[in-house]
Amino acid sequence: MLKNLIILLVVVTCVLASQESKDSKDKEIRKRTKFNSHLRKHRKNYENLPEEVRVRRRENYLKNLDLIEKHNKEGKHRFKLGSNAYSDRHPERFVDDMCGTKIPQMTRSLPLPPAILASTTPASPAVDWRPNYTQPIVNQGQCACCWAFSAVSVVEAFNEIRGKGMTAMSPQNLVDCDTTNSGCNGGWPRATLDFIKSNYGTKLANSINYPYTSGTTKVAGSCKSPPSVPLNFTTPFQFFLNGNATALKKIISNYGPVAIAMQVSSSGLFQNYKTGIFSDASCPGPNQCGTVNHAMVAVGYGSTAGQEYFIVRNSWGSSWGESGYIRMAMGNTCNVACWAIGVE
Structure with a gap:
């Protein structure tokens, strides 16, 4: 009985870890998709920039996106924010x-x-x-x-x-x-x-x-x-x-x-x-x-x-x-x- 319980816990743990990994990968994909859409919309090409600069620009964009979404959801302001160039x-x-x-x-x-x-x-x-x-x-x-x-x-x-x-x-x-x-x-x-x-x-x-x-x-x-x-x-x-x-x-x-x-x-x-x-x-x-x-x-x-x-x-x-x-x-x-x- 105890052995079966241990096996069950191991299986559940593996499943949860796998799901967490999948969720993390999906979140990363969504981030990349949003950033790539931003680049296309504003005709930006960062291919020749160093990798650390591209990563920093993406992180900046995602932080600004969080600010935009939070501000607009609050519903108490007379103005709205939006993503731009x-x-x-x-x-x-x-x-x-x-x-x-x-x-x-x-x-x-x-x-x-x-x-x-x-x-x-x-x-x-x-x-x-x-x-x-x-x-x-x-x-x-x-x-x-x-x-x-x-x-x-x-x-x-x-x-x-x-x-x-x-x-x-x-x-x-x-x-x-x-x-x-x-x-x-x-x-x-x-x-x-x-x-x-x-x-x-x-x-x-x-x-x-x-x-x-x-x-x-x-x-x-x-x-x-x-x-x-x-x-x-x-x-x-x-x-x-x-x-x-x-x-x-x-x-x-x-x-x-x-x-x-x-x-x-x-x-x-x-x-x-x-x-x-x-x-x-x-x-x-x-x-x-x-x-x-x-x-x-x-x-x-x-x-x-x-x-x-x-x-x-x-x-x-x-x-x-x-x-x-x-x-x-x-x-x-x-x-x-x-x-x-x-x-x-």
Whole structure:
């Protein structure tokens, strides 16, 4: 009897071990399948990368996938996450590689004009400049030059909205030639607008004559001098808003799209944003305007079901967020309402 019981226990143990091994293999297969689908969807080829790098990218992707699924299942957030081209990047490394905004030690900020501050000059209830600014979403790639893309977007929008042309300008021109900023190592939108005015007489090459390459090479190239086109602005401006969301609304309403500087945290939420009204508790507090690392362009604001938001244009391609845009909760969410930089 005892012998039979021992045999039975051995058999059961072997069966359970075999099932556990099978489950482990099935789980590994599912992981590989998900990662391979991600690579195909975003046309990524890691065949020439070292094995340890491929494994690390897969682990990053699976961790981000866990974050996405957990966040969406919680059902308490006003925004959803989703897998995108950047979901195989570690959040901290991703921020280092993609966020290149640096506030200069000495920035020239103008006080807000009275018309912006005056309560008698309210902002429009809702503004969306996207129908008037039709340049497609661009992708800065693996170069931390968001400062250049945001400055280019501001002058493109300025020209198109005022009926002065809809030419796509060249951020590569700035990455290569702007000596006041640091190419793929960061910069500041106002500094590059000043550089354009001082060095090019408010002209810049278009994206056909001077195509973007640093997103692939990861470095600035040598400065070239192709034909340039007029940008039609006379004066760059920069307002320090100190978190005043109402002032930012008024500036967007009166001036059009403006560059803003915000803080992208390493929580992975912004990196994997898909849709909805974004907020991130891990961002700096509302009174920490000195902490910013990413430049984008505020193109409008509105509300949904009583929740107000800013509409912000990113430079991470159209597969990120809401076709390249994000709606950020009204207020100073992640320092979005600290700076407004534009031209007139």
